[in-house]
Every structure is written in structure tokens, then in C-alpha cells.
Amino acid sequence: MSRFGYFGPEGTFTHQALLTVPGADLAELTPYATVAGCLDGIRSGEVDAGLVPIENSVEGGVSATLDNLTYGEPLMITREVLLEVQFTLFVRPGTALTDVRRVLTHPHAAAQCRDWLAAHLPQADITTDGSTAAAAAAVADPDSGYDAAVCSRIAGELHGLEALADGIADNTAAVTRFILVTRPGRVGPATGADKTSLVLFMRADHSGALLELLEQFASRGVNLCRIESRPTKTQLGSYCFAIDAEGHVDDARMAEALMGLHRVSARVIFLGSFPRADSGQPDILAGTANADYAAAQQWLDRLRNPSS
Numbered sequence: 001m002s003r004f005g006y007f008g009p010e011g012t013f014t015h016q017a018l019l020t021v022p023g024a025d026l027a028e029l030t031p032y033a034t035v036a037g038c039l040d041g042i043r044s045g046e047v048d049a050g051l052v053p054i055e056n057s058v059e060g061g062v063s064a065t066l067d068n069l070t071y072g073e074p075l076m077i078t079r080e081v082l083l084e085v086q087f088t089l090f091v092r093p094g095t096a097l098t099d100v101r102r103v104l105t106h107p108h109a110a111a112q113c114r115d116w117l118a119a120h121l122p123q124a125d126i127t128t129d130g131s132t133a134a135a136a137a138a139v140a141d142p143d144s145g146y147d148a149a150v151c152s153r154i155a156g157e158l159h160g161l162e163a164l165a166d167g168i169a170d171n172t173a174a175v176t177r178f179i180l181v182t183r184p185g186r187v188g189p190a191t192g193a194d195k196t197s198l199v200l201f202m203r204a205d206h207s208g209a210l211l212e213l214l215e216q217f218a219s220r221g222v223n224l225c226r227i228e229s230r231p232t233k234t235q236l237g238s239y240c241f242a243i244d245a246e247g248h249v250d251d252a253r254m255a256e257a258l259m260g261l262h263r264v265s266a267r268v269i270f271l272g273s274f275p276r277a278d279s280g281q282p283d284i285l286a287g288t289a290n291a292d293y294a295a296a297q298q299w300l301d302r303l304r305n306p307s308s
């Protein structure tokens with residue numbers, strides 16, 4: 001039986017996303033109170049894989065996840081999961097909206113409900129900590145000092161809370177992307193609709209340095225689906241680039257781009273190639289298919305050795 005960890009406790013959006021992963025229903029599920037705890041649980045072998053949030057269509061990247069994958073001991077992404085998140089304001093039964101003074105939730109939930117909270121609870125103090133489900137658990141305890149939680153319906157109901165307002169996100173179409181992470185190992189097979197995640201460090205800061213990295217993808221017809229700069233934590237103004245590119249390390253154009261990046265970067269962190277959750281097929285430009293690279297290699301081999 002597999003052992004899956006997740007950013008918990010029970011009832012988080014991450015937990016709900018994990019339940020959509022094939023095999024999760026038969027696996028032993030272990031909640032971790034923090035993203036770092038979950039990733040360390042994978043590293044130590046406490047669990048075989050773990051699901052953590054990585055980005056949201058409204059709020060952007062989850063720095064705790066990105067930075068841990070970049071600066072922590074190596075891990076590999078094997079799958080991504082998309083979940084449309086809906087937020088509800090939950091209180092202890094009997095609490096009215098006018099009684100709500102202190103709200104607790106996850107930072108991304110607070111950010112996604114910022115306008116609603118400002119309009120409907122202008123007097124309330126919003127605290128962000130832990131997860132949305134941990135916030136619901138805290139609110140269920142009358143001694144916690146919190147009157148309301150912004151969380152999922154599942155989390156609120158799990159803790160016997162009462163919903164005061166549903167669908168309170170400022171953008172109701174928000175989607176969160178989660179990643180399933182394992183210890184590094186053999187990359188899964190290419191499916192034809194894959195993504196490769198990388199973190200790139202520039203060799204030196206000079207004009208065109210970022211262009212030099214991006215050119216490695218562009219010249220091989222590799223489309224990017226995400227690029228995010230994160231501080232390298234060495235000095236102000238120094239950044240690395242977290243990139244998701246369309247394709248698999250077994251695709252010739254991706255392999256060539258990776259070799260190019262290896263030549264021109266200070267460091268390339270390969271975080272894995274995995275199937276795209278949206279199954280989006282890449283647009284393969286003329287001359288960049290596996291067969292085109294194989295034909296070019298054969299041609300070169302014959303130039304070098306006509307009898308080959």
C-alpha cells in the first residue's frame with residue numbers, strides 16, 4: 001500500500017485535491033501541518049509521495065513550496081492536480097456576522113477573499129496562519145479567540161461550524177495547482193501532453209542573461225507555461241527562475257534545450273517531467289519533432305563518417 005502525505009489537516013483543499021489522485025483511496029494518508037513538514041516526510045521516507053499546493057490562478061506561486069524544492073534536498077514532481085477552490089465563511093453556531101471580530105485562514109484564502117472581507121467585515125482582524133482546515137478546527141474551539149474561518153464547506157462541516165456566507169472569493173473561477181512529489185528516481189514515460197519543471201540560476205548578471213536562458217527553449221520550439229522569479233537569498237536583486245515548459249525530458253527538443261541550459265547556466269535544477277493535468281497538447285513546430293532531431297543526428301553522423 002502506498003503512503004501519501006499532504007498539506008493538512010483533514011479537510012484542506014490539498015486533501016480534497018489528493019482524493020482525486022488515482023490510488024489515493026487505497027493509500028494510507030498522512031496530514032502534515034506545513035508544506036515543509038510534508039516535503040521532509042517524503043525525504044525521510046515517512047511517506048512515499050506527498051501533495052502540496054504550488055500556485056493559484058489569482059494569487060500566484062506558493063513560495064513555501066517553490067523555495068523548499070529549490071533549496072531543500074532534491075525531490076521530484078510526478079503529477080499535477082488542478083482544483084477549483086470555493087471559499088465559505090464559517091462560524092460557531094449562533095454567531096452573527098456582526099459578532100465576527102477575528103477571522104483565521106490560510107494566506108492564499110485571505111488574499112482571494114480580500115475584497116469580500118473588506119466589504120462585509122471591515123471591522124474584523126484577519127489572521128493568516130496554517131491551513132484553511134486548521135482555521136476551521138481553531139474556530140470550533142470557543143477559547144481560540146477566533147470567531148470565523150474562511151475555508152471549504154467540507155472543513156467547516158467537519159468541525160460542526162455554521163456557514164454564514166458561501167462563494168466569498170473575489171474571483172469565483174480561481175484554480176489552484178497542486179503537485180505530487182516523490183524522492184528523485186526514474187522519470188515516468190512521456191505521454192505527449194507533459195510538462196517539465198525547472199529552476200534556473202544565471203551564471204552572471206549581464207544584459208541579455210535571461211534572454212540567453214529563454215533562447216534555449218525558443219530555438220528548440222519549447223513553449224513555456226510558467227516563469228516566476230524568486231530571490232536567490234544571497235543579496236538583494238539576485239534571482240533564480242522557476243520555469244514550467246511544455247514537453248518531457250524524453251522529447252528530443254526538451255533534451256536539447258536542457259543540454260543548452262546546462263551549458264549556459266550556473267545551475268539547472270530538474271524538478272521532473274509529468275503529465276499535464278489539462279492534457280493540453282503541445283504545438284510542435286516544424287523541424288522540432290523527435291523524428292526531425294533523429295534525422296539531423298543521422299545526417300551529422302554521416303558527415304563525420306560517410307560509411308556509417
Ligand SMILES: O=C(O)C(=O)Cc1ccccc1
Nearest residue numbers: 012013014106108109131132
Ligand atoms: O489551506 C488549505 O486548505 C490548502 O490546501 C492551501 C490552499 C489555500 C487556499 C487555496 C488553495 C489551497
